[in-house]
Structure formats: structure tokens, C-alpha cells
Amino acid sequence: MRMSQVVAPTLREDPSEAEVISHKLMLRGGFIRKLAAGVYTFLPLGFRVLNKVSCIIREEMTRAGAQEVLMPTLLPAELWQETGRWDMYGKELFRIKDRHDREFCLGPTHEEVITDLVRTSVRSYKQLPVNLYQIQTKFRDEIRPRFGLMRGREFMMKDAYSFHTSEESLDKEYKNMYETYCRIFDRMGLKYRVVEADSGLIGGGYSQEFMVLAETGEEEIFHCSHCDYSASRDSAGIGKWKVEAGTPNSELRTQELHTPNVRTVEEVSAFLKIKPSQLIKTLIYETETGPIAALVRGDHAINEAKLKKVAGVEDLRLADAAVIKKVTKAPVGFAGPVGLKGVKIIADTVVPLVEDGASGANKEDHHLVHIAYGRDYKAELIGDIRYAVAADKCPRCAEGKFEVSRGIEVGHIFKLGTKYSTKMNCVYLDENNQEKVMIMGCYGIGVGRTAAAAIEQNHDKDGILWPAPIAPFKVALIPANTSEKEQLETAEKLYAELRSAGIEVLLDDREDRMGVKLKDIDLIGIPIKVIIGKALKEGKVEVKDRKTGEMKLVEVKDVRNICG
Numbered sequence: 147m148r149m150s151q152v153v154a155p156t157l158r159e160d161p162s163e164a165e166v167i168s169h170k171l172m173l174r175g176g177f178i179r180k181l182a183a184g185v186y187t188f189l190p191l192g193f194r195v196l197n198k199v200s201c202i203i204r205e206e207m208t209r210a211g212a213q214e215v216l217m218p219t220l221l222p223a224e225l226w227q228e229t230g231r232w233d234m235y236g237k238e239l240f241r242i243k244d245r246h247d248r249e250f251c252l253g254p255t256h257e258e259v260i261t262d263l264v265r266t267s268v269r270s271y272k273q274l275p276v277n278l279y280q281i282q283t284k285f286r287d288e289i290r291p292r293f294g295l296m297r298g299r300e301f302m303m304k305d306a307y308s309f310h311t312s313e314e315s316l317d318k319e320y321k322n323m324y325e326t327y328c329r330i331f332d333r334m335g336l337k338y339r340v341v342e343a344d345s346g347l348i349g350g351g352y353s354q355e356f357m358v359l360a361e362t363g364e365e366e367i368f369h370c371s372h373c374d375y376s377a378s379r380d381s382a383g384i385g386k387w388k389v390e391a392g393t394p395n396s397e398l399r400t401q402e403l404h405t406p407n408v409r410t411v412e413e414v415s416a417f418l419k420i421k422p423s424q425l426i427k428t429l430i431y432e433t434e435t436g437p438i439a440a441l442v443r444g445d446h447a448i449n450e451a452k453l454k455k456v457a458g459v460e461d462l463r464l465a466d467a468a469v470i471k472k473v474t475k476a477p478v479g480f481a482g483p484v485g486l487k488g489v490k491i492i493a494d495t496v497v498p499l500v501e502d503g504a505s506g507a508n509k510e511d512h513h514l515v516h517i518a519y520g521r522d523y524k525a526e527l528i529g530d531i532r533y534a535v536a537a538d539k540c541p542r543c544a545e546g547k548f549e550v551s552r553g554i555e556v557g558h559i560f561k562l563g564t565k566y567s568t569k570m571n572c573v574y575l576d577e578n579n580q581e582k583v584m585i586m587g588c589y590g591i592g593v594g595r596t597a598a599a600a601i602e603q604n605h606d607k608d609g610i611l612w613p614a615p616i617a618p619f620k621v622a623l624i625p626a627n628t629s630e631k632e633q634l635e636t637a638e639k640l641y642a643e644l645r646s647a648g649i650e651v652l653l654d655d656r657e658d659r660m661g662v663k664l665k666d667i668d669l670i671g672i673p674i675k676v677i678i679g680k681a682l683k684e685g686k687v688e689v690k691d692r693k694t695g696e697m698k699l700v701e702v703k704d705v706r707n708i709c710g
Contacts, residue, residue, distance in 0.1 A: 153176070154190065157173065164294065166296065168295065168598035171605060175191065177618075184288055184298040184299030185298065192618075195618050196593060199334065202330055202615065209326070213278050215278050217253070221259060225258040237287060238287050240254075240286075255284065255590075264309050265572035268574060271582075274311050275308060275309060275310045276308065277323075284301055285300055293364070305590045307589075310585040310586070312585065319587055324354070327557050331358075333615055334600065335614065336596075338553070340357075342355075343355040343378045355378055355557065356555070356556055358556050358603055359603065360553060362552070363552035365552065368548045369551065370542065370549075371547050371548070372546025383541035384539060385540050398502060400484070400516050402507050402512055402514055403515060409479025414513060418504055422445040423444060424443075424500060426500060426504065426505040427444050427446075428505060430469065430489070431462055431464055432462075433459040436490070437465060437473050441497045442494045448531055448533075452531045453531040456531050475508055476507075480512065482513070484508075484517055491524070492526065494532045497528075498519040498528065502516055503517045505517055534548055556591060556592055556599050559589045565586070566586060567585070572584050601671075608669065609669035609670065610669065612673060613673075618650075620650045620651065620673055621649060621651045621673075621674045621675075622651070623653045624654045625678045626678060627660070636678050640676065640687075644709060647710060649710060651709075654667060660679075675688075676709070686701055687700055689705065
């Protein structure tokens with residue numbers, strides 16, 4: 147490809163709309179252009195990268211035995227209503243009606259569609275297991291589209307779905323997909339971690355995320371200092387503490403204090419002159435079984451996914467002011483566990499260890515100090531209901547503590563079980579001609595998100611440092627002065643040789659100044675630069691590695707071998 151023909155309008159300054167480095171560099175390098183909030187056009191360079199990522203994914207999925215399909219983007223509401231997700235998904239679902247007033251959505255994910263396909267196409271255990279995948283555009287009406295390709299409303303995704311006759315078969319395919327994903331991201335030259343994750347709206351019993359490591363990553367990764375345990379913030383477990391009440395100081399009896407207009411953890415801690423870790427934060431939730439009170443230390447945050455599991459409920463939401471007043475007899479901000487009646491109390495595992503605590507007094511403008519678990523209050527359930535923090539104990543080994551790094555989710559694999567197949571009656575006939583429900587797995591990769599994550603991990607002050615396997619071109623040929631006949635002829639000769647050798651090469655044949663050319667090529671991130679300049683008089687050219695900065699003079703005849 148000749149640079150003079152490439153539609154790649156580069157920018158010298160960071161666009162004001164861009165917040166993260168990948169968004170800035172993809173706009174500046176002419177890879178993408180914004181059409182609407184969270185909606186982007188891929189220009190030729192960006193589309194080449196997208197195709198490189200897709201090609202690696204496609205090759206490895208095929209190698210793993212998966213079969214490619216292409217499902218519709220326009221999905222009928224009836225399928226989503228079968229599983230209950232039509233209402234559960236909420237405002238993120240793009241909903242539309244056709245001229246006959248029938249309801250549809252633009253697919254954010256395809257569990258219902260693939261399950262419908264398999265239940266009408268696969269009948270016998272002899273046809274299982276099967277793994278079907280697609281690479282296709284998805285739609286989610288994000289409340290705040292941001293970070294370019296990281297969080298858009300329209301995005302490219304690879305989603306795969308497997309169907310099985312047994313848990314053992316699912317485990318085998320899950321392991322197969324785990325290894326396939328490792329090969330995919332290894333081939334792309336990315337540094338990543340595999341972490342335990344929360345399954346969210348997709349559901350299922352177990353899932354893991356593939357996180358590209360980057361200081362600018364939007365998600366925290368908790369990993370053990372001693373073993374190989376890693377987890378996302380949403381799902382990081384916490385090692386067991388010895389759960390028993392401390393021995394309260396008998397001289398410190400519970401005392402009620404007037405605390406006018408003091409509600410938040412920061413305000414209460416400052417007013418009472420205590421550490422946030424001494425405060426027992428009490429949050430009231432509504433559930434399908436009635437209200438519950440969740441207790442965590444003031445310096446910790448409740449993880450509602452964990453709280454759901456410990457409480458054994460499906461519907462969990464923070465109570466409104468009226469419910470809080472009914473339960474605690476006080477307005478918002480003054481709830482506490484002491485004397486709280488008619489509500490199930492669930493405490494985080496470290497709450498009983500707070501010996502000299504403080505909490506709301508269930509009375510407006512009042513708090514209690516010197517409270518202790520066992521003497522002044524108790525919980526019906528004690529469990530891990532909070533987000534982990536650095537230095538928390540590892541749940542897998544007895545010795546390690548959490549260290550925290552940052553990452554970007556690019557892949558997610560799930561053991562779905564029978565969540566969708568049961569609701570949609572996706573069954574097969576077993577050896578005894580009996581109907582059995584299929585067991586499912588689900589495996590996704592964000593294609594554009596992976597490209598953006600690669601930039602977040604690989605860039606410098608001059609631009610992108612693409613890993614060679616997903617770079618738009620491998621080599622850039624740059625004649626220093628296109629008006630010099632020998633330089634231009636050598637560039638054309640090398641261009642023809644490299645192309646005939648199957649090497650993807652970009653010839654910068656523009657008549658711009660050398661400084662402009664070099665800035666653009668560095669911004670775009672081509673891994674190898676071949677500069678045809680003054681050294682040509684000696685039969686040599688400069689070959690420079692974009693990432694390391696290493697430069698060497700090479701005989702013209704050797705360029706093909708060096709770049710191959």
C-alpha cells in the first residue's frame with residue numbers, strides 16, 4: 147500500500163473528546179473516526195488491525211474444533227422473554243418495533259439465539275458436544291459511552307457457545323477454550339492475566355476473565371503474593387478470618403452521642419475522632435424475602451454480588467428512605483445493628499473482630515460508640531460480603547496477601563450450565579431415547595477492545611508500538627527525498643520485493659518533509675522502519691525497530707531477509 151493513497155488523516159494534537167491513550171492515538175493515527183457517541187467508523191488502517199485480530203481468533207477457534215456461524219443482529223423479543231432477560235437487561239438493551247408493532251432488540255449477546263438454533267438442529271447425544279462461534283457486531287446502549295473502543299454502543303465481538311451432555315464434557319471444552327484463548331493472546335504478543343470473575347447478566351456457575359495488563363486499565367486485578375490466584379475486583383474472594391467476637395473492654399460501655407447532621411463515614415469518623423475501620427456501616431436492602439441489614443467496616447465497601455449469595459436471594463436493591471425509616475425508625479444515615487429488630491442481619495467476616503466500634507443509633511442525629519459484637523449485637527449470618535482490598539488474605543493459600551494491578555478485560559469464558567437450555571427446553575435424546583437438558587458454555591472476546599488494549603499496553607510519547615502480529619503493516623519504507631531518483635527507485639524496488647515475499651509493507655511515497663513522514667509512521671506504529679537516505683550512496687539503508695529504537699545500516703540486498 148502507498149501512503150499517498152491511504153485514507154489516514156493524522157492529527158498532531160490529542161482530540162479533546164479522548165480520555166484514554168488508545169482513544170487518543172487511534173483518532174490521531176487515522177484508525178477510527180467518531181460518528182456518534184460510542185459509535186465509530188473504522189478507516190483502512192483501523193480495519194486492517196481489526197481483521198488481523200479477527201484472523202488470529204478465527205484460526206485458533208477453528209484449530210480448537212469450533213464451527214463458525216453468523217447469527218442475526220435483529221433479535222425477536224419472544225426469545226428474550228423465554229429466558230426472562232427482556233425485562234432483566236434494562237435500558238442497555240436497544241429495543242425497536244417493526245411496522246407491525248412487533249418488538250425486537252439489537253443483539254448485545256446471543257445466548258437465546260444460539261440456544262434456539264441448537265434446540266431445532268441437534269436432537270441426539272451423538273451430535274454432541276458442539277461449539278459454534280461467530281464474529282459479529284453487538285449493540286449495548288451504554289449510559290455513558292467512553293474511552294473510544296473500550297466502552298462503545300456498537301462493537302465487534304467473537305462469541306462462542308458450546309453444548310454438552312455432561313459436566314465432564316463441559317469441563318473438557320472449557321479447558322480447551324482456556325488454552326485456545328491463551329494461544330490467541332500469546333500470538334497477539336500481549337501480556338495478560340487470567341482472573342476469576344463474576345458472571346454478571348450472562349449468568350452461570352463459574353467464569354474467568356482474560357485481562358491485558360496496563361497501568362491505564364479500568365479494572366483492578368487482585369493477585370496473591372504467594373500463589374497463582376488472580377481475580378477481578380468484583381469476584382475476588384477473601385481468605386478466612388477467625389470469626390469470633392473479640393473481648394470487649396469492660397470499662398468501655400456503650401454510649402449514645404448527639405451527632406447532628408453527621409451521616410457519611412468521613413463525617414462520622416471525623417466527628418467521633420475514630421478510624422473508619424472502627425465504624426460499623428449498616429446498609430438496608432430490600433429482597434424478595436424481605437429487608438436485610440448488611441454490616442461492613444467503614445473502610446470497606448459491600449459487594450452486592452457476594453451479598454446475594456450469602457443471603458440466598460436473587461432480587462437485591464438498596465432500600466429507599468421510606469423502607470429505611472420503617473426498619474430503623476430513623477432517617478437515612480443513622481442505621482446501626484444495636485437494637486435493630488425485625489430484619490435479618492448479615493455481617494462481613496471482619497465485623498465481629500471490631501472490639502471498640504461505633505455505629506448509627508437508629509435515632510436521628512445520634513450514634514453509638516464503644517459497641518462490641520457478641521455483647522451489644524449479633525448477626526444471623528456471617529460471610530464474605532465485601533470487595534477485597536490490598537493486603538487482604540488470599541482465599542486459596544494460607545500464606546499470601548493480595549497485591550493489586552490494573553488490567554483491561556478482553557475475553558471472558560463461562561460455564562453456563564443449564565440456565566438457558568432449561569428455560570428454552572433445549573434438549574437431546576440420550577442412549578435410552580430419554581430427553582435430557584443440554585449443558586452449556588459461553589466464550590467471548592472483544593475484537594476492537596483487544597486492539598485498544600494492545601495500544602494501552604504498547605505505546606510511547608511518539609505513538610503506538612503495535613505488536614507485529616496485529617500491526618496494520620509490518621514494514622514502512624521511507625525515502626528521505628522522493629525527488630531524488632535513486633532513492634525513489636530503490637524504494638520502489640524494495641516495495642516490489644517485500645510484497646512478492648508476502649511481507650505487508652507501506653511505502654511512504656508522499657512529497658512531505660522527512661520529519662513529517664517519520665512522525666506519522668511512528669504515530670501509526672509500524673514495527674519496522676526502512677529509511678532510504680544518505681547511506682544509499684554506500685549501498686545501504688537504515689533499518690530501525692520501532693519498539694526498541696535499535697537502528698542498523700543494512701545492505702539493500704539484505705533488507706528482504708532482515709524484514710522477513
